[in-house]
Amino acid sequence: MPIVKIDGKEIEVPAGITILQACELAGVEIPRFCYHERLSIAGNCRMCLVEVKPGPPKPQASCAMPVADKQEIITNSAVVKKARNGVMEFLLINHPLDCPICDQGGECDLQDQAMAYGFDRSRYHENKRAVPDKELGPLVKTSMNRCIQCTRCVRFAAEVAGVEELGATGRGEGMEITTYVQHALTTELSGNLVDICPVGALTSKPYAYEARPWEMRKTESVDVFDALGSAIRVDVRGNVVMRVLPRLNDDVNEEWISDKTRHAIDGLRYQRLDRPYVRKGGKLAEATWDEAFAAIAAKLNGLDGKKIAAIAGDQCDAESMVALKDLMAALGSPNVDCRQDGSKLEAGARGGYIFNAGIRGIDQADAILLVGSNPRLESPVLNARIRKRYLRGRCAIASIGAPVDLTYPVERLGAGAATLRDLAEGKGSFAEKWKAAKNPLVIVGPGALAREDGAAVLALARSLATVRDDWNGFAVLHTAASRVGGLDLGLVPGAGGRDVAAIQAGAQGKEIEAVFLLAADELDLSKFGKAFVVYIGHHGDAGAHRADVILPGAAYTEKPGTYVNMEGRVQLGQRAAYPPGDAREDWAILRALSERLGKTLPYDTLDQVRARLIAVNKSFAALDTQAPGLWVEFGKAGDVTDAPFETPIKNFYMTDPISRASRTMAECMASRQQQMPVAAE
Amino acid sequence: MAMITADPQDVPKVESFSFTPESMAKVNALIANYPPGRQASAVIGVLDLAQRQQGWLPRVAMDEVARILEMAPIRVYEIATFYTMFQLKPKGRYLLQVCTTTPCWLRGSDHVMKACQEAADGVTFSVQEVECLGACVNAPVVQINDDFYEDLDAASTRRVLDAFRRGETPAPGPQVNRQTSAPEGGPLTLKGE
Numbered sequence: 001m002p003i004v005k006i007d008g009k010e011i012e013v014p015a016g017i018t019i020l021q022a023c024e025l026a027g028v029e030i031p032r033f034c035y036h037e038r039l040s041i042a043g044n045c046r047m048c049l050v051e052v053k054p055g056p057p058k059p060q061a062s063c064a065m066p067v068a069d070k071q072e073i074i075t076n077s078a079v080v081k082k083a084r085n086g087v088m089e090f091l092l093i094n095h096p097l098d099c100p101i102c103d104q105g106g107e108c109d110l111q112d113q114a115m116a117y118g119f120d121r122s123r124y125h126e127n128k129r130a131v132p133d134k135e136l137g138p139l140v141k142t143s144m145n146r147c148i149q150c151t152r153c154v155r156f157a158a159e160v161a162g163v164e165e166l167g168a169t170g171r172g173e174g175m176e177i178t179t180y181v182q183h184a185l186t187t188e189l190s191g192n193l194v195d196i197c198p199v200g201a202l203t204s205k206p207y208a209y210e211a212r213p214w215e216m217r218k219t220e221s222v223d224v225f226d227a228l229g230s231a232i233r234v235d236v237r238g239n240v241v242m243r244v245l246p247r248l249n250d251d252v253n254e255e256w257i258s259d260k261t262r263h264a265i266d267g268l269r270y271q272r273l274d275r276p277y278v279r280k281g282g283k284l285a286e287a288t289w290d291e292a293f294a295a296i297a298a299k300l301n302g303l304d305g306k307k308i309a310a311i312a313g314d315q316c317d318a319e320s321m322v323a324l325k326d327l328m329a330a331l332g333s334p335n336v337d338c339r340q341d342g343s344k345l346e347a348g349a350r351g352g353y354i355f356n357a358g359i360r361g362i363d364q365a366d367a368i369l370l371v372g373s374n375p376r377l378e379s380p381v382l383n384a385r386i387r388k389r390y391l392r393g394r395c396a397i398a399s400i401g402a403p404v405d406l407t408y409p410v411e412r413l414g415a416g417a418a419t420l421r422d423l424a425e426g427k428g429s430f431a432e433k434w435k436a437a438k439n440p441l442v443i444v445g446p447g448a449l450a451r452e453d454g455a456a457v458l459a460l461a462r463s464l465a466t467v468r469d470d471w472n473g474f475a476v477l478h479t480a481a482s483r484v485g486g487l488d489l490g491l492v493p494g495a496g497g498r499d500v501a502a503i504q505a506g507a508q509g510k511e512i513e514a515v516f517l518l519a520a521d522e523l524d525l526s527k528f529g530k531a532f533v534v535y536i537g538h539h540g541d542a543g544a545h546r547a548d549v550i551l552p553g554a555a556y557t558e559k560p561g562t563y564v565n566m567e568g569r570v571q572l573g574q575r576a577a578y579p580p581g582d583a584r585e586d587w588a589i590l591r592a593l594s595e596r597l598g599k600t601l602p603y604d605t606l607d608q609v610r611a612r613l614i615a616v617n618k619s620f621a622a623l624d625t626q627a628p629g630l631w632v633e634f635g636k637a638g639d640v641t642d643a644p645f646e647t648p649i650k651n652f653y654m655t656d657p658i659s660r661a662s663r664t665m666a667e668c669m670a671s672r673q674q675q676m677p678v679a680a681e
Numbered sequence: 682m683a684m685i686t687a688d689p690q691d692v693p694k695v696e697s698f699s700f701t702p703e704s705m706a707k708v709n710a711l712i713a714n715y716p717p718g719r720q721a722s723a724v725i726g727v728l729d730l731a732q733r734q735q736g737w738l739p740r741v742a743m744d745e746v747a748r749i750l751e752m753a754p755i756r757v758y759e760i761a762t763f764y765t766m767f768q769l770k771p772k773g774r775y776l777l778q779v780c781t782t783t784p785c786w787l788r789g790s791d792h793v794m795k796a797c798q799e800a801a802d803g804v805t806f807s808v809q810e811v812e813c814l815g816a817c818v819n820a821p822v823v824q825i826n827d828d829f830y831e832d833l834d835a836a837s838t839r840r841v842l843d844a845f846r847r848g849e850t851p852a853p854g855p856q857v858n859r860q861t862s863a864p865e866g867g868p869l870t871l872k873g874e
Binding site: 132158164165166167168169170171174175176178179180181182 | 762
């Protein structure tokens with residue numbers, strides 16, 4: 001490995017990295033604008049100049065120059081300082097002095113670096129150039145006068161998001177970053193453009209003029225809008241969530257988050273349940289906690305446990321789910337289900353329902369088969385990871401399901417389960433590629449499992465998976481943040497219990513008389529017949545409209561909660577704000593209710609609930625680790641129909657109570673529909 | 682010259698564009714110059730063919746080029762807006778590119794420019810001011826479509842333009858008694874003997 005001398009200190013660095021990266025290893029900070037770790041190298045801002053010996057007798061752009069053995073790199077000489085000052089002066093020639101009204105103020109790379117390299121006055125007396133603002137959709141606000149043409153956004157759109165729609169037109173002083181034909185970017189990752197823009201040219205439209213970074217309390221948490229469990233930071237002013245930003249987590253989301261994760265948060269302000277309600281004479285009336293509990297107790301008293309059922313929703317924390325499970329057990333009900341989409345996953349061994357290879361496993365896969373999955377809608381950041389794998393080359397990617405644009409080429413084998421059966425029997429040309437692959441990865445999406453023959457599809461997919469000590473190529477792609485946690489906790493029908501469909505069927509007659517919905521809204525709520533429905537959740541969505549008693553809970557930003565992502569990684573979400581009005585944390589509601597019903601749950605504090613989680617499933621003890629699950633038989637061999645696989649997500653921007661209440665998401669949807677009048681999705 | 686960086690709205694609407702069979706043959710010949718999968722390398726030549734066929738480059742033509750070369754349309758727009766020789770707005774039948782860089786200017790390009798501007802009607806003639814065309818020894822010079830007309834003054838410029846207007850094609854090159862860049866009036870040295 002090359003040994004280089006950086007500012008007089010010798011250091012050994014890996015071969016093939018750039019001088020800028022070597023300097024970072026040596027702990028020397030190099031200013032930069034266009035260089036970004038996860039994008040290709042452009043080398044056009046010239047801010048990262050250093051002296052290199054031996055080399056040309058002028059400062060070199062360190063981001064674009066590879067290290068070589070016995071190189072001497074000087075980053076702190078007068079020459080370097082003067083060169084960077086010069087670059088900065090040129091960059092500021094056309095940059096407006098509008099920091100006081102710029103949303104990037106306080107977290108602006110240009111502002112920060114101008115403190116170190118800026119000249120204290122301007123020597124430029126000509127007019128600054130004026131650039132028309134561009135229309136990039138409802139999430140990205142542009143102020144193109146501020147643009148310094150680093151082209152990070154162009155590279156992000158082309159490389160990570162996979163939509164080549166941004167470009168740099170014109171030349172010289174006339175160069176502009178634009179879509180040329182003005183339109184919103186057709187990507188689910190456009191919010192990240194705002195993060196990678198080093199200046200205030202691209203800022204967040206919904207957050208425009210809302211807050212300053214230093215006014216907000218920052219809380220590190222976990223995302224619940226899809227099952228990826230992206231690392232996020234929640235910024236709160238007062239008790240209002242102002243914005244959500246990604247945190248770095250190379251194992252999960254790298255440093256991207258989807259537009260829904262970032263911008264659905266305004267839904268937390270609307271349609272909130274802030275007090276209990278009880279249905280009286282056919283209408284929901286405000287009530288106190290006491291009255292609400294009394295109404296539930298009156299219904300449940302003396303009711304046979306078998307006539308009670310509970311369904312957990314898609315965004316529940318593990319704490320509330322374990323409390324629900326324990327309460328149902330205490331009431332003698334085996335009718336518990338956390339799979340409101342009707343998926344045929346089994347709770348048993350973990351290997352059968354998690355993304356065994358891990359998100360990082362995608363990087364090692366050399367053949368990927370998507371079964372009934374549209375990752376672009378089901379988990380956009382994971383889709384970007386698959387695209388990253390595609391860009392590295394030598395990876396065959398095929399799909400069975402609806403024809404969709406995933407931002408990378410996919411060989412479409414067929415529409416439904418029959419194609420999967422043929423593949424499992426070794427028919428077709430892709431079967432040979434599959435056999436030849438060392439690390440094949442079969443990704444089974446919700447569209448393949450939430451159907452009658454789901455168990456048979458699961459068994460077929462299992463037969464295609466390669467499992468070794470160092471590789472488990474079976475992966476389930478979930479859409480619900482709570483699903484793996486729910487299955488870990490065993491929120492599936494007990495002996496003689498009913499699943500969601502059977503609960504609904506039972507509710508038509510007299511077999512099911514009371515149903516608990518724990519933030520479960522993505523169901524056909526008209527199918528609960530005359531059952532007494534208790535809704536515990538945070539939004540006045542479908543579930544609350546059907547409910548007979550509403551108990552107001554907390555949304556994910558308002559409670560400390562444990563979430564298990566699709567790869568089985570246990571992560572802690574933190575409380576960033578407090579729930580509105582009388583609303584409480586969900587597990588505490590269930591605990592209080594259990595006391596009222598005379599079946600007191602044996603925990604009073606969050607720590608005790610978490611101890612209970614570990615008692616139910618040891619996997620909750622290991623935070624933020626990922627390993628393949630136990631590999632046993634699962635699924636049920638059987639006939640499959642050739643009905644096409646369909647992704648359950650018809651509308652990416654509205655999948656859950658929070659995003660359905662969000663005005664920003666409504667705008668995104670309208671903008672997308674305008675672009676694609678005949679939307680394929 | 683004003684830079685075009687957004688899809689111009691003040692241009693005639695062109696509904697569709699496709700290459701004629703002759704142009705298409707040339708397009709395929711251009712693509713064949715590059716290894717398979719690198720067809721995007723032919724983009725400048727293909728854009729030029731499209732411009733020669735249409736007279737200018739409407740967006741549909743750029744989209745068609747993008748389709749043929751399997752590129753994202755924005756990559757084609759980037760190239761078409763970068764090079765000033767691509768015309769993104771309609772121009773006259775003859776594009777007069779008047780050089781006004783120092784040698785031509787010293788030799789009277791202002792008069793040439795004035796004559797061209799008087800003739801420019803946007804249908805037969807369009808004028809564009811350009812930087813050095815590399816024919817300083819024959820200054821002042823005007824490029825009319827593909828040919829250089831050299832050693833011009835106001836009168837000879839008008840004469841050339843009148844000929845074009847009549848549908849003739851005047852001989853390109855020096856408009857004075859001079860062979861290419863040899864001395865005016867015939868050779869002065871090496872005359873034999």
